[in-house]
Amino acid sequence: MKPYPSKHWAIILFMFMPILISFACLPSTNIPSTATEESGAVSAEVDVEFGPGAFNFPDTSAGLADLSSYKATLIISFNGTRDGQTQQWSKTYIMLTTKEPPMRQLTIEKTGDLSNLDSVFMAEADGTDYERSGENACTATVIEEGNSLGDRLEPARFLTFVIGAEEAGTETVNDVASDKYTFDERASGQLNAAQSTGEMLVASEGGYIVKYLLTTQGNADYFGEGIEGTLTLDYQVSDVNVPITFDLLADCPAGRVDAPLLPDASNILNVAGVLSYDTSTNLTEAVAFYQEQIPSLGWTLIVEPAFSETDTLMKFTRENQTMTVVITTDAGVTTVTILLEKVQE
Numbered sequence: 001m002k003p004y005p006s007k008h009w010a011i012i013l014f015m016f017m018p019i020l021i022s023f024a025c026l027p028s029t030n031i032p033s034t035a036t037e038e039s040g041a042v043s044a045e046v047d048v049e050f051g052p053g054a055f056n057f058p059d060t061s062a063g064l065a066d067l068s069s070y071k072a073t074l075i076i077s078f079n080g081t082r083d084g085q086t087q088q089w090s091k092t093y094i095m096l097t098t099k100e101p102p103m104r105q106l107t108i109e110k111t112g113d114l115s116n117l118d119s120v121f122m123a124e125a126d127g128t129d130y131e132r133s134g135e136n137a138c139t140a141t142v143i144e145e146g147n148s149l150g151d152r153l154e155p156a157r158f159l160t161f162v163i164g165a166e167e168a169g170t171e172t173v174n175d176v177a178s179d180k181y182t183f184d185e186r187a188s189g190q191l192n193a194a195q196s197t198g199e200m201l202v203a204s205e206g207g208y209i210v211k212y213l214l215t216t217q218g219n220a221d222y223f224g225e226g227i228e229g230t231l232t233l234d235y236q237v238s239d240v241n242v243p244i245t246f247d248l249l250a251d252c253p254a255g256r257v258d259a260p261l262l263p264d265a266s267n268i269l270n271v272a273g274v275l276s277y278d279t280s281t282n283l284t285e286a287v288a289f290y291q292e293q294i295p296s297l298g299w300t301l302i303v304e305p306a307f308s309e310t311d312t313l314m315k316f317t318r319e320n321q322t323m324t325v326v327i328t329t330d331a332g333v334t335t336v337t338i339l340l341e342k343v344q345e
Helices: 017-025 035-039 149-153 283-293
Strands: 008-013 044-049 055-057 069-082 085-098 103-112 120-125 128-133 139-142 162-173 176-184 194-203 209-218 227-238 266-271 274-279 300-307 311-318 321-330 333-342
Touching: 085 149, 103 149, 120 149, 139 266, 162 194, 176 209, 283 300, 283 311, 283 321, 283 333
Parallel strands: none
Antiparallel strands: 008 044, 055 162, 069 085, 069 227, 085 103, 103 120, 120 128, 128 139, 162 176, 176 194, 194 209, 209 227, 266 274, 274 333, 300 311, 311 321, 321 333
């Protein structure tokens, strides 16, 4: 990374550690997109002296998008007191990511003095977002643009930037040759509000963080009213560019329907498990279209079309899913509805 010309800046500074502490009081599935608004952290223009080294890493997720696959593990832990009472907790985030096909899976496990210890499962596959918290049922929704799992909860984005780290040799971590750097609280512009020690290993080829360990000791001036102790961020990337297996929970519903549409499709609805649209194609021609097209995608017809004057139904199967095609016609408008369901074993 190219060093900045000066370590002495006037910047808009956000204090990150109080935000991380605030996560202990928030449901894991509702971590704010703008953390400063939720945590009450205050931004201010300040004059900051950063670390003495020449190495800077302002974007902690840099390089990850270039990997075909990886496993990211982040453990955030706190050991200290809150309002005079002992408080210890940890959260472990494990994200699996592949580029082709584009899929992500995140699990969150929590221990200690937290208001909610429910585990969390989240995944993205084929345009569908899956989520289950604790013993609740797994739900499926279509991914909204700009609101993917990576946008919201990529573990690397929990790390604080580093400005002015010092070189500390080389090391191989998780089978990745890496350059090592060390830093302290100055690297994140903490203004002597706490004492930190950190080390970061960056892939020599690829420029992504392979390992990041930061330990910060502070009191109420840093963590917030009534809180003092030690916060640790322990992050690693492994299984780089190797095949990763994803296993959706058994009770997760079917995802997005992947089926062809007739050329003049209108009023299209495509949500998790349901595809519906209107067409001017007549009933007979629409049935013939799907009798030909669906098997070409690897589906097997198990229920032959059952006709009436105004509707028909046919059913297909593939692996552990069934696809039901319902076609109806009324006043010259044909409506196609395709339902995707998982077969419970």
